[in-house]
Amino acid sequence: MNMLPPISFLTALPLVGAAVVLIFGARNSRLARGLALAFAFFALAVVLVLWHRFDPAFGGLQFEEVHAWIPSLGVEYHVGADGLSLLMLMLSAIIVPMAMAASRQIEERASLYFSLVLMLEAGLFGTFTALNFFHWFLFWELSLIPAFFLIRLWGGPQRATAATQFFIYTMAGSVALLLAFLAIFLCTGKFDFIDLAEMARNGQLLPALANGLAWHRFTAEKVALVLCFGAFLGFAVKVPLVPLHTWLPAAYAEAPTGTTMLLTGTMSKMGVYGFLRVLLPIFCVQLRSARTPLLWLAVATIVLSAYAALAQRDLKRIFAYSSINHLGYCMLGIFSILRFTGNDPTLTTEKAAALSGVFLQMFNHGLTAATLFWFVALLEKRSGGLRGLNDFGGLRRVAPAFCGLMGIALFSSLGLPGLNGFVGEFLIFKGVFPLATWAAVVSVLGLLLTAIFLLTILQRVFSGPLPGKWSRMPDLTTGERLALLPALVLMFVLGVYPQLILGVVNSTVVQFVQQLKF
């Protein structure tokens, strides 16, 4: 490990795995899954080593690698990880094996399925560590293609529509993002995120844009706003923010459940990560000038998605909307710290609190949402594909372990103190309240609605009269319990001891807040 450049190694690992699975797993679907799991656990081990070697006192980039690549285009191979990247690497490395374990029922072309999952993992690792737009975008797209095919080839009855909708939305977002960065490159000759952020902080970005693109009354400020909007679209589709979310429920519902876990657990984080790593440092001023509308968007995302979840009858769709709702809190936290606070130290602390909350929420939501979808997969396996809210009832009598364990995940999603979901949301609200009081107040409505629909699930599925056809439903097997155990234990551990994550990301958070200059 000491010889190898760790991040490049980590990113290449799943790619190698994808090839190996495709070649050797073609005949035997069990072998394909075993091999894929082996590579996923190997990647998890590498991330654990990175986590261990990471110096939490220094919040900046570590494990950096820089190599010349295409000099004529200003492209360098530049990777590195700070607390945020590391957290996201850890999340991806945890979710991917979970998703593989939940994909046990995939028999048809299993080698292709698992090799696509591994490719997606490589795309995630690359996106979370790349610091030059060129290869960052390469990985960003690399994760989109496998996701499309996972939905298209193994999804439910409406998969064709869902996959196409997913692809067109994200592709349109990516094109907007690409155009924005091409324009920036034309003006500055740089693709490097760190350099661009540096330029933005020193006020060199606007003059460069003025030279390259400004035109009559289309001043540099307006150009910057347009470019910011282009990049914003790319990330906002991925998160997603209302009103760009309409692809999500269909995609989540139609995807095979293992893939849904990946979509919600990790790919939605790519959008949030993009906001933090790219948009916030480079377009800080522009975002700030649009702070109020952005906060409205975040609030609308939180409230409307929770409200929409109330109206759903399909468990997967409920959790899909709930996922939008939870990521809305992340966006609320991010937009709230855009407030100009001068040198007021109290508010700076609040900003740090909100941002820590955002980091925690990203990790916690990934873990919880993926686990919830896993439970849905287990339920579908037992019910022969049924997953409607009204299809079940009284399951706690026949499957007490299932209901008990899924209850833990539901309460974690609801934000019960003592479980992981609580800490992140609490910190976000603690920070947002002084920074943007009205937004925090309106968003509380979202919390309330979430409680209603999650409790409805408890009521309709777990309690009530038991329909005759489910009276023989088997409970969780020992193997399934063991597989679920790590995720559930992690929920308790993080709920009680969030310092496990906060300790690692704290200096990164402080640095992020310090670097916000308006």
Place this chain on the structure above:
Amino acid sequence: MLAWTIYISFLGALALMLLPKGFVRAARVLALLVAVAGFAVTVAGFVEQQSGGLVTVARVAWVPALGIEYHLASDGISLTLLLLTGIVAITGILFSWNVEHRAKEFFAFYLTLIGGVYGVFLSFDLLLLFVFYEIAIIPKYFLIAIWGSTRREYAAMKLALYSFVGSAMVLIGLIAAYVVAGSRTMDLVRLAQFPFPVPFQMWAFPLVFVGFGILAGLWPFHTWAPTGHVAAPTAASMLLAGVVMKLGAYGCLRVAMALFPRGLDAWGFHVLGFGSWRDVFALLALVGILYGAMVALVQKDFKFVIGYSSVSHMGFVLLGLMTLQQIGLDGAVLQMFSHGVLAGLLFAVVGRMVYDRTHTRDLAALEMMHLGKVIPFAAATFVLASMASIGLPGFSGFVAELQVLIGAWRSFPLFAVVAGLGVVIGIAYTWRAMQKAFFGGTTQAVETTAHPFPPISIPERIGAAILLAASITIGLYPQLLLRVIIPALHSPMFDGLWKGSAR
């Protein structure tokens, strides 16, 4: 040493003709060996040549009285295109492994065509270049007329006529240049440095540019391309789209633009908003990009989709040339390579993997066959090839078109925006073709055993792997080629171009 690429190919063709009748297998293997040998020679030459500057390969007086020499040389641009020719030649033979009908003649014509193409890319004497250029036309005609499919006689004749008209225009321009320069030399480098009078350049440039441009699919002279590509047998479509169209673009750059750089200057007056030939051809290139893409969007025949997409992608090459920016020209040369490889791959999938099995190219009929399940390898290859073709990062198309667009932005901002629109339409038609051909109609359960197609053979797999590897290598490490292309564009030969562009 590079000269051997030409000799090997012609000798191979000769040997094939001498082969006794019925030795189909031997003919294939021999052709493959010849192509591999040609490629090996190119690679050796590529490795040897560090800088990308001009290196003379062979120089012998030929017709001393007229100043004509047998002058072969190479620089970074030639090397890039030689590599492309080698790759497409090898894979073309791999994808023609199933040709049984007059296989010997097929491969003989094929190798003659390859030899002619190598010759064009290596010639630095105008007359020699023209001779090789003509040699390349003849086998094209026969390959299509004898082994082709849909309306082959029509397509072959159309292709030949267009090519000859183009050659005639080129010939007039070249002879005029020879005479104006004092009838002493046909040497490309020396003529490039001769200060031709500006009024002469003003009419000679468009003549020669259009002459070569016809073969590069310059709109509105592109109509031979889709019909020709569709009618040709797979290997010939691969060569036509992959290499022969590059002959045209290469001629535009190497001859028209290098000899008559002042032809790109402003006229000094405006007609319909055009101020120079550069504006005119940039607009034609742009129209080609959009028109090709939009027509591809509504095709019913799978192969026509790819045929029109070639017109669109070649538009990027021509637009890149017209930017007269360092980055735009780099992009244009890189795009020649990229499109060569990708068009080859796409035609291989459509013509060999799909058509030879299903015997239809009608998208509506293919939609019913669930090819994504029946021949998954073809589907996977096509998915990767279309990803590369729409310019996804990581594949060669992205770097090439990106550089062209950046160059275009600096010269014609509005055109760059519209060309960007062409890229978006490109996503749409590729997407549509992929959906219809491979993933159509899977809503109801299907009995896949109803179509007992032969499995994808080993040569097909190898061929697809080679072409994909080439695209990904250049996509991830374009410096491999840019290292030689950039110095070549700064050799004394193109001095006039850069001086002109500083105006």
